[in-house]
Amino acid sequence: MALVEMDWPNIGFQYRETPVRFVSEYKDGKWDEGRMSTDPNVVINESAGVIQYAQTCFEGLKAYRTEKGDIVCFRPDLNAARIAESARRLCIPVFPEDRFVEAVKAVIKANADYVPPYGSGATLYVRPVLFATSPVLGVKPAVNYEFRIFVSPVGPYFKGGAKPVSLMVSDFDRAAPHGTGHVKAGLNYAMSLYAIEHAHELGFNENMYLDAATRTYVEETGGANFLFVTKDGTVVTPKSSTILPSITRRSLVYVASEILGMKAEEREIPFTEVKEFAECGLCGTAAVISPVGKITYDGGVIEFPSGMEKMGPVLQKLYDTLTGIQMGRIPGPEGWVVKVVENA
Ligand SMILES: *Cc1c(COP(=O)(O)O)cnc(C)c1O
Numbered sequence: 001m002a003l004v005e006m007d008w009p010n011i012g013f014q015y016r017e018t019p020v021r022f023v024s025e026y027k028d029g030k031w032d033e034g035r036m037s038t039d040p041n042v043v044i045n046e047s048a049g050v051i052q053y054a055q056t057c058f059e060g061l062k063a064y065r066t067e068k069g070d071i072v073c074f075r076p077d078l079n080a081a082r083i084a085e086s087a088r089r090l091c092i093p094v095f096p097e098d099r100f101v102e103a104v105k106a107v108i109k110a111n112a113d114y115v116p117p118y119g120s121g122a123t124l125y126v127r128p129v130l131f132a133t134s135p136v137l138g139v140k141p142a143v144n145y146e147f148r149i150f151v152s153p154v155g156p157y158f159k160g161g162a163k164p165v166s167l168m169v170s171d172f173d174r175a176a177p178h179g180t181g182h183v184k185a186g187l188n189y190a191m192s193l194y195a196i197e198h199a200h201e202l203g204f205n206e207n208m209y210l211d212a213a214t215r216t217y218v219e220e221t222g223g224a225n226f227l228f229v230t231k232d233g234t235v236v237t238p239k240s241s242t243i244l245p246s247i248t249r250r251s252l253v254y255v256a257s258e259i260l261g262m263k264a265e266e267r268e269i270p271f272t273e274v275k276e277f278a279e280c281g282l283c284g285t286a287a288v289i290s291p292v293g294k295i296t297y298d299g300g301v302i303e304f305p306s307g308m309e310k311m312g313p314v315l316q317k318l319y320d321t322l323t324g325i326q327m328g329r330i331p332g333p334e335g336w337v338v339k340v341v342e343n344a
Helices: 049-053 076-089 097-110 186-201 247-259 271-276 313-326
Strands: 021-027 035-037 056-058 061-065 071-074 123-132 145-154 165-169 206-208 225-229 235-238 264-267 279-284 288-297 300-303 337-341
Touching: 021 097, 035 097, 049 123, 056 076, 056 186, 071 097, 076 097, 076 123, 076 247, 097 123, 097 145, 097 337, 186 206, 225 247, 225 313, 235 247, 247 264, 247 279, 247 288, 247 313, 279 313, 288 313
Parallel strands: 165 206, 165 288, 235 264
Antiparallel strands: 021 035, 021 145, 056 123, 061 071, 061 123, 071 337, 123 145, 225 235, 225 279, 279 288, 288 300
16 A cells, blocks of 8 residues: 555546545434445436435545644534535434544555655545435435445645635525525535536626525635635624534634634624625635635625735635644644544
8 A cells, every 4th residue: 555646736626536435324214234345336326316306415525634644524423414414404314423533544445556746735635425316207205315425635725825715795695595505515516507507607606695585694615615704803793593513614713713712703794794894705625715806796806905915814824734743744633534544
């Protein structure tokens, strides 16, 4: 076993097949014990619940090598809890949370040669997914399901520093209707593709979505939560029951208030307040924080004082602290960094 050779800084964010994935099947009312598989393909019936009625949800987390040379992942227990919530909302049987964490660790370990080296900026992206495999025709939950965890090495989100992005306030809603905005599921992403393509055509990197009911409050972007900094240095993040509860956002708010001694608030943010903020960023597993330089809306353009060249100072401090904890350079709260392989 030896680390595979790749041009780590340039591999990009795309699916790359690795040797092993975890597969468990739900049959006769229970999840089987699961197994490692070398087969990357899934063969299911043409009328499977996932194909007909999008009965599926997923998670995303990263494994990486720390400065000391361990292979670790970050707060997988929160991914376990969140996919359990998503599954319940989609009438998919919950995969037990403790078994989820064990399976995530086992898959990473089995693909250890694909965990990029420390300092390369690249990581091993871990994708757990639950989906309905048995046929349905009338609208109802399927009977059989599959839980699968595969991994793919991915390159650094930003090469040569995080460049601020430009957003537009979208006329579309982010998520599918029926209040599924807090669910991490393909159906919400499918509903956002048209809006993202539209934003790209107009020259923007991403959308800012407002709440679907009143178009008054800030929600999130396609796949990341917002974090703002007020002019007096308070970290503010939207409170909403229709956004995805980002693990990165929750970790950053904790870092701000409990480690850096800053003021941090989770509250409703009317869009009219956004022009008052000093800094704006998007947070999620992929980039940790992606700075936002400006936001265009039908009344004009909001340009944040931090500008289009670099991340603002407060977000930079949060970014450095959280990535420092993740990489083992700074001690973090108990249970955040989970060891998978010691001294790999
Ligand atoms: C996954 C996801 C996020 C980010 O969550 P993290 O746990 O921080 O990766 C934000 N919004 C949406 C819609 C997501 O699917």
